Amino acid sequence: MSHSMIATMMFALMMLLMVTGQRVFAAIGAVAAVAALLLWGTGGADIPFTAAMKLMKWYPLLTLPMFIFMGYILSESKIADDLYKMFHVWMGPVHGGLAIGTIGLMVLVSAMNGLSVAGMAIGATIALPELLRRGYDKKMVTGVVQAGSSLGILVPPSVVLVLYAMIARQPVGQLWLAGIVPGLIMAALFIVYIAIRCRMNKELGPVLPKEERQVSMAEKLRLLRAGLLPLGIFAVMMVPFVNGWTSLVESSALGAMAALLAAIFKKRMNKVVFENSVRNTLAISCMFMWIILAALGFGAVFDGLGAVKAIEALFTEQWGLSPWTILILMQLSFIIMGTFLDDTAMLVIVAPLYVPLVQALGFDLIWYGVLYTVTTQIAYMTPPFGYNLFLMRAMAPPEISLRDIYGSILPFVMIMVFALALIMVFPQLALWLPEYVYQK
Template sequence: MDPVTSGILIGVALLALMAIGTPIAFALGSVSLVALVLGRGMSELVYFGETFYNSIASFGFVAIPMFILMGSAVASSPTGRDLYRSLDLWLGRVPGGLAISNIGACSIFAALSGSSPATCAAIGKLGIPEMRKRGYPDGVAAGCIAAGGTLGILIPPSVTMIVYGISTETSIGRLFIAGALPGLMLAVLFMVWTVIACKMAGGYGNPLAAAAEQAKGNVEGNLKALVRVLPFLAVVTGILFALYGGVATPTEAAAVGAFLCLALAILVYRLWQPAPLKLIMRDALRESVMIMLIIAAAEVFAYALSSMFITQTIAGGIAALEVNRWVLMGVINLFLLVAGFFLPPVAVIVMTAPILLPIILQAHFDPYWFAVVLTINLEIGLITPPVGLNLFIINGIAPDIALRDVLLGSLPYALCMVLGIVLLCFFPAIATWLPDLIIG
């Protein structure tokens, strides 16, 4: 069977398994196993096990559970509540200010947790009910949180950037720096659209009189909330300084950050009881295992495609396109966008980044700039069907908001991300200037 036909059959089988609710890791692993046995014989079972183990037997991957534990300590404590309250103190009483403060809270919480689902859930549990209470349309309330949550995979420290760095053997510290300014750019674009959406909705966004008086009376409490958040922000700042200054490796920085955030959660919020600590460890373990399984299964899937010459055929077809390099980039972006509709960011990066990187370099694109463009494409997939993880998280937080309203409220933010990619294409220095300035 020729590689193109094999690739189509494998793709259809993978989509069919995911359509019936099979977990991503098991879908990737089972399709890979069947493809290898049918295509190359039972002897491939040995390489299946070796590839599965070796794909995650890297010291660099230790940073992933450490950063997840760090984020879990923040997400499972009242840090998100305090962050939300402190930003609401400054922005909650201006037109559209509450929605803007939610996006700001998502941006900061993304830096604290490094996780899109954690950001979406932590801020959404507080922000969505409050916005609806103050008269914001359901679409704006749900959409701004769903979009703000996507910043968790771009603003450093980001787990997906770590996976990209290990998969492509690029500097993780430089990747973190490259994602900082684009992350802020997207946050600003989200805020601009939020103000426009509030005005288009007929003047929504000004707090009701009672809510304004209540916010005024809670100034002291909100200031105390800000004081409780500041130590966590100091930890993140210190971690980024250690990474950018070459003081520590990502794994070392992640381990120290996880310990400090866990200690702060215990001391600041008095989480002395076994129950909250068990919750933090459970959430960290669950997400770490899920991501590592996806990485291992995606690596086996990539090995299966490579063994059957499907990867080489696709890469050769893209490289053989005698088109302008920007047209080539457009084709790659379209491919990433479609992949993000069906697969989680980690799986897409592990499977595609090693294949696309040589093509990117041959077309004279910066690999760190491309990492940012790739990540924004995957952010779009988090708020678009059929997978759209953040859409389902929002639907779980506010089940009385129709999924259709969540989707319609999120789509304008997806267009903001497309605009962000366009701006990066015209002004690549948005991603490359800060790494060049700091690292050289």
């Protein structure tokens, strides 16, 4: 049996295990372990051992539990609630102001946690009921929450980009910096769309009643200070890193410490908050470590088979496809897989195949990491089986049906496709900031 046929069978078996509902790391790791033993006998046991040693020696991995802990501290201590109160007061007099404020909330939540699920949970539980109570159009605001949560894996500290960095062997700091400008561009496009649509049809996003807008400037400033606290924590973490005063790991420790001190200062730290934050941090960190370990083992077997070179030859020599055509086909495959897989599963399944291929085609792997994150979020929100659609249905109030959720997302998906096209056509949108910082 040829090596290419063995690689194809490995990929097919892994997908079969995924369809049966097996855990991601178990499906990938089991296929890699069995294939290694069958191909190379007992010597194949060195592959998972080498992958484990590589994982344990990867110093930037220490950022993962730090940032997850920071996010959970801010979430469990309800500091995120202050953000929405701030947007409620400052943006209430504007048509669609609370929806625009929700996008701002999502950007700051993303900077707090780095997981799109966290943004979805906060948006659906804090922002969505309030928007519906204020008479906002339920289709529009459902789309706003879903679109805003998509920024979670793009705006640093993105946990998924840490995973990509490990698998693609790229610097985490450069990937995070590469995600900032595209993430802000997407947020700005969402805000412009909401503002224009609510200006054309003011019933979609009514202003707050006059009596609720009569808030003293002192109260507004107090809410502003409370609401911008997470932004201050983000600055404490990122400013020293961008200026080269601290390493990435040191910055993550600063962020975690700043979040803990903020919760203590606001008298919201207690045993329950601390225990829940530590437990959730440990659970998420261990899950990601198992996934990375399985992906590294699977990638090592793929490399040993020469599968990447065979596929590159098939695309470029036998089929005669251009590098850009191959790249677009890869992005389309993410859209298809996103109908039944989450972003982490997509990455670890195709990374051993796609990352070396992207490099062989001459594309920048930092830039491609941004393309991957944007594309997977588009896939998340694309009917009929987008992961985010069903997640939203589970969290949304009863008056929002699945039909409403489907109908709400199309304009935002089109905006994200436009943003993706911009990043593909103008790679410097993603590469300018990391190049500037690291040259500095």
